[in-house]
Amino acid sequence: MFYREAGQFKKTYAADMAVFPILQDRIGLGIILFIAAVVIPLTGSTFFISSVMIPFLVFSLAAMGLNIVTGYTGLISLGSAAFMGVGAFACFKLTTSFPNVNILVWILASGFFSAVIGALFAIPSLRIKGFYLAVATLAAQFFLEWCFVRIPWLYNYSASGAIQVPQRTLFGHIITGANATPTTRYLVLLAIVVFMTWIASNILHGRVGRTFMAVRDMDIAAELMGIRLLPAKLTAFALSSFYCGVAGAVMVTLWYTGGEASDLFNIRQSFYILFMVIIGGLGSLLGCFLGSALLNIVPLVLKYGLPSIGIAIASETAEHINHLLVGALIIFILIVEPHGMARLWQITKQKLRTWPFPY
Amino acid sequence: MLYNILIDPFVQMGASPDLFVQTLWEGLVSGVLYALIALGFVLIFKASGVFNFAQGIMVVFAGLTLVGLHEKGVPAWIAVLLTLGVMYVLAIAVERVVLRPLVNQPDIILFMATFGLTYVLIGIGEFIFGGEPKQMITEQLFLPTGSIDVNMLGGRVTFQKLDIAAAVIASAMIIGLSLFFQYTRIGRALRAVADSHKAALSVGISLNQIWAIVWFAAGIVALITGIMWGARSEVSFGLDIIALKALPVLILGGFTSVPGAIIGGLIIGVGEKMAEFYWGPLVGGGIENWIAYVIALGFLMYRPQGLFGDKIIERI
Numbered sequence: 001m002f003y004r005e006a007g008q009f010k011k012t013y014a015a016d017m018a019v020f021p022i023l024q025d026r027i028g029l030g031i032i033l034f035i036a037a038v039v040i041p042l043t044g045s046t047f048f049i050s051s052v053m054i055p056f057l058v059f060s061l062a063a064m065g066l067n068i069v070t071g072y073t074g075l076i077s078l079g080s081a082a083f084m085g086v087g088a089f090a091c092f093k094l095t096t097s098f099p100n101v102n103i104l105v106w107i108l109a110s111g112f113f114s115a116v117i118g119a120l121f122a123i124p125s126l127r128i129k130g131f132y133l134a135v136a137t138l139a140a141q142f143f144l145e146w147c148f149v150r151i152p153w154l155y156n157y158s159a160s161g162a163i164q165v166p167q168r169t170l171f172g173h174i175i176t177g178a179n180a181t182p183t184t185r186y187l188v189l190l191a192i193v194v195f196m197t198w199i200a201s202n203i204l205h206g207r208v209g210r211t212f213m214a215v216r217d218m219d220i221a222a223e224l225m226g227i228r229l230l231p232a233k234l235t236a237f238a239l240s241s242f243y244c245g246v247a248g249a250v251m252v253t254l255w256y257t258g259g260e261a262s263d264l265f266n267i268r269q270s271f272y273i274l275f276m277v278i279i280g281g282l283g284s285l286l287g288c289f290l291g292s293a294l295l296n297i298v299p300l301v302l303k304y305g306l307p308s309i310g311i312a313i314a315s316e317t318a319e320h321i322n323h324l325l326v327g328a329l330i331i332f333i334l335i336v337e338p339h340g341m342a343r344l345w346q347i348t349k350q351k352l353r354t355w356p357f358p359y
Numbered sequence: 360m361l362y363n364i365l366i367d368p369f370v371q372m373g374a375s376p377d378l379f380v381q382t383l384w385e386g387l388v389s390g391v392l393y394a395l396i397a398l399g400f401v402l403i404f405k406a407s408g409v410f411n412f413a414q415g416i417m418v419v420f421a422g423l424t425l426v427g428l429h430e431k432g433v434p435a436w437i438a439v440l441l442t443l444g445v446m447y448v449l450a451i452a453v454e455r456v457v458l459r460p461l462v463n464q465p466d467i468i469l470f471m472a473t474f475g476l477t478y479v480l481i482g483i484g485e486f487i488f489g490g491e492p493k494q495m496i497t498e499q500l501f502l503p504t505g506s507i508d509v510n511m512l513g514g515r516v517t518f519q520k521l522d523i524a525a526a527v528i529a530s531a532m533i534i535g536l537s538l539f540f541q542y543t544r545i546g547r548a549l550r551a552v553a554d555s556h557k558a559a560l561s562v563g564i565s566l567n568q569i570w571a572i573v574w575f576a577a578g579i580v581a582l583i584t585g586i587m588w589g590a591r592s593e594v595s596f597g598l599d600i601i602a603l604k605a606l607p608v609l610i611l612g613g614f615t616s617v618p619g620a621i622i623g624g625l626i627i628g629v630g631e632k633m634a635e636f637y638w639g640p641l642v643g644g645g646i647e648n649w650i651a652y653v654i655a656l657g658f659l660m661y662r663p664q665g666l667f668g669d670k671i672i673e674r675i
Binding site: 139152320324 | 384410419456460461465466467468470472474476477478479480481482486514526603606607610614635645646648649652653655660663664665
């Protein structure tokens, strides 16, 4: 009823090719951004902001990185957490070595370190395809994980091997370190995520993104059409690692203020990000957010939601049920809709447009 | 530096051959165990084209079920039979619930489904048997314990009896499987399905039935692997990370080749133990975790389909 595009005429080609061609979509996006940027910081509790929204945004960014290489280019990567780690350690080293430079510059710059390493590990991708490549990316995962533990220079020779980003300010506000308020950290993170999503959307709707999709759909045909495979695949891996690297950097600077252990970036984290991409939807930016939201909320609901309505479960049991539910959810979503929640949303939109008629 | 990398390890090997033999033996034994996990992967991949990520966790699950049943007071041999029954039910359930609705989907979707299966199995296993590591019932299954010391090459080399048993059982199982594939009716049907799904369907082979059988076969392999792994260390969900080591074995040997899985397993097992023992100290140790992948990647650069895999032919 409210979701109609009748009367909205496109007068230019650019307007027709817009990412959000329908007025209601643009209004909806504006409302979401308004809620995220104004309503949540004003009304959300500290717990909600630091335990729900911040992890959600960090993992959305990481999922976006993986989605570029797996969803858009069709190369399965099982090493995304390691590339996050590269970004995290790069950011830590940069900001402790050059404390006077703004932390935001280092967060974005650490993405480039990750991109270089990602491109390096992508070189086999020209010769190896499919599952063979997936296993090959595990080499990156385990090798980098080993480096994070065995090279003390990376964590400034601290005894625990953990990295703790010192206090940094932006426009006079403390944004990292133990004294930063969750709301400030959240707002900085939100700005970074919105900016990165905007960039990703532009890249993926343009020539580069179309190249990626051509490679995904059939790489030999893409090659025959004049796409050079090695640069295309290396770009995909570099771009993906850039996003993962930034995600890792914001993870250690804006999320983990206490300097947690170095096994944040292990293989399980990689799988976790992969699940988000699959459940959200391969090849969809919206899917990254949906998948990340779902996988962050399910454990929290089990941990805090059920006891509050009277069903008491031990935290250990909740952990087990969480595994079970995540697994069942993956299988269920794959069976019902192999293209993930993003496709479900598209179907819903289509139904809304034609409502009350079936088509 | 170059001397340390290129010459010194070989000098050490020559200087104390007994240590060399010991390392070689350790490598071979872990190689056999990697090969066993890889074998489960290969069975399923050949018959259904599914890259079964859950094989590692099936090993743990089978081992846990066996030990858990025995703890409840079931005699060992009945527990083994019951565990086989559980693996059979699991195979049927996987075929009905997961594979059948997903037939004809792209490979990556099926791969992801086995990821989901992995988590479901972890959840169920922890829910029923708890998350703590358990002791494998080695004596009750009549597996030998203790070790044999052999004086040779001017030193003493220790062979665990259990490792010898593992090698013998693994070889027996591999011979049994190849006989089964070669001479039985079901085995022939399996090979037909592996060759071509459509051709197999058109001569009246039921794909659903074959998939259930193949998952059950992988379940049996998983149980035996679980017993062997469990007897060497203990049964816990930590083992699923070790099962990831079977992946380089797979890409080294090729996804579709049973001999490839075995030879790949031995190469990886020996390679990583040798690398850890002789080259590991140069970079601070712990390289066992990733050296296997590097070895496999090195082979892959020359043969993208693995050592024994089917040649990859791409058509447009």
